[in-house]
Amino acid sequence: MRKRNGSALLVILWIAWSSVGWVAGQSTETPVSATQQPWSISEPLCSGRFVEHVLDHITTVPGGDDVRMFEANGGGVAINDLDNDGDLDVVLANHAGMNTILWNEGGLVFRPERMTHGDSRSVSVVDVDGDGWLDIVFSRRASAPNYWRNLNGRFELTLLPDVSKPLYAINWADLDGDGDLDLVGGTYDAGLLTEFGQEFLESGNAGVYYYQNDDGRLVGSRLAEGAQALALALVDLNSDDHLDILVGNDFAVPDMAWYHTDEGWQAANPFDTFAHSTMSLDFGDIDNDGRVEIFATDMKPYNDDPETEAAWHPIMEAMMSDPHDENDPQVMSNVLQVVGDDGLFVESASTHGIDATGWSWSSKFGDLDQDGFLDLYVVNGMIEMTTFAHLPAGELVESNQVLRNDGKGGFEPVADWGLNSTESGRGMSMGDLDGDGDLDIVINNLRGPAQLFENQLCQGSSLQVDLRWPGTGNTHAIGAKLTLFTDNGNYTREVRASSGYLSGDSARIHFGFPEGTELERLEIRWPDGAISSVDDLTLETLLTLTRG
DSSP, rough: OOOOOOOOOOOOEEEEEOOEETTEEEOOOOOOEEEEOOOSSSOOOOOOEEEEEEEEEEOOOOOTTOOOOOOOGGEEEEEEEESSSSSOOOEEEEEEEEEEEEEEEEEEEEEEEEEEEEOOEEEEEEOSSSSSEEEEEEEEEESOOOEEEEEETTEEEOOOOOOOOOOSEEEEEEEHHHSEEEEEEEHHHHHHHHHHHHHHHOOOOOOOEEEEEEEEEEEEEEESSBEEEEEEEOOOOOSSSSSSSEEEEEETTOEEEEEETTTTTEEEOOOOOEEEEEEEEEETTTTSOOOOOEEEEOOOOSSOOOOHHHHHHHHHHHHHHHHOOTTOOOESSEEEEEEESOOOEEHHHHTTTOOOOEEEEEEEEEEEEEESSSSSEEEOOOOOOTTTTTSGGGEEEOOOEEEEEEEESSEOOSTTTSSSOOOOOEEEEESSSSSSSSOEEEEESSSSEEEEEEEEOOOOOEEEEEEEEEEEEEOOOTTEEEEEEEEEEEEEEEOSSBBBBBBBBBSSEEEEEEETOOOOEEEEOOTTOEEEEOOOOOSEEEEEEEEE
């Protein structure tokens, strides 16, 4: 069992001065003030597995148990601190029912608050207006996103200025380097065509859009005239220290990418191979070499036994009946894009043991066992009365898949961590919800209660980091890159707004590492390129760094 600090609150204040950074052609030294606080739980429960807690939310569809067409897509989930009390709260999207906020009261007790609408898909929790309070943005099933402005813990429904397109997958970051958050979104044309028919085809609303934040006004430009966007990642694809745009498309529509350039967004094709029907996108440094790998989920059964083959047979037969050009770069499996020595991406999912995880939705990297290597969790299942008419209740029942990073270039399934739920997950996100330093998991299921999986592995040690940048429009430093230098190697993490499938990420960064690791230095590359460095680090604490 790992040792914990005492439960008494300890706060350490100091000023940490940066090494030299580079902003707009000028060197800059960037000071930060810092506080360190030990975990709120000094003696965690240690069962050696994840323990399930049922949450007060069920994502439902209008037909009740009859799920038809794109009702099957479910909704997302986001984790972040909505009331600035230090505890991470949970927001869950719904379809037929109301969206839900679960206010974290501590000790894994949550107070539910039903919002005044559902009919939602993705959830992101970001500080849209730069006032220091995190707002909530839902993408909708068939209309423009809803923006719930946070007024000191009370939410007011308003509009995202000039955003009228029916976006499905959305993401946020400071993409133009001016200190506020820009928005990128893509439509899901198959669902909109089902909803509106010919009217949608003639509307001119389809596609991928970049909205540049201009003093609070979101000025849109169209990057693509159509999309089947289920996932959208903002990630540096060409190692130039600028975030690029990556859109994951469903239905054999090729994934799309754009590089950031001084002249605007440039269409790009960074991959030789990509998923046929991309459901989810995440990225992380899985081998601790300082470069990120990019993971996309698709549909491929993880078992080849007769029962699985019988369940999948109609959908596999339909897929195989489609002509598939042997030169088609799309493959019907998960893909893992790994940067080679030549700087080019190479598809490597099968060699890492993660090419087949089922009918997969949200997938995310996180160091679940705190050994210094990012593990992978994928939620699975499908319900649709026509596609799976041969199965009871039209449901393909599958287990969620957790794959442990072995630290040697491979992932291996873990059966005894207690994460093999069969509740048909859609959205999923990770965060330390009980204040004991490790990552817990929240899943928004379809037709069943949402779940929280409490991490009781009690392995390794950790450091968590909150960044604050007051006086800007990016108060939580989305897009920042953090590198923790230790005697056991270096670990890189990034602050993101969203990843996986329709799900928002906590702005709180988690570093796991083996017990006995000595922390040497934390380096922060802020979204504007400035560099800060902190040397005096304490294990098992939440470190809050405020840029002054």
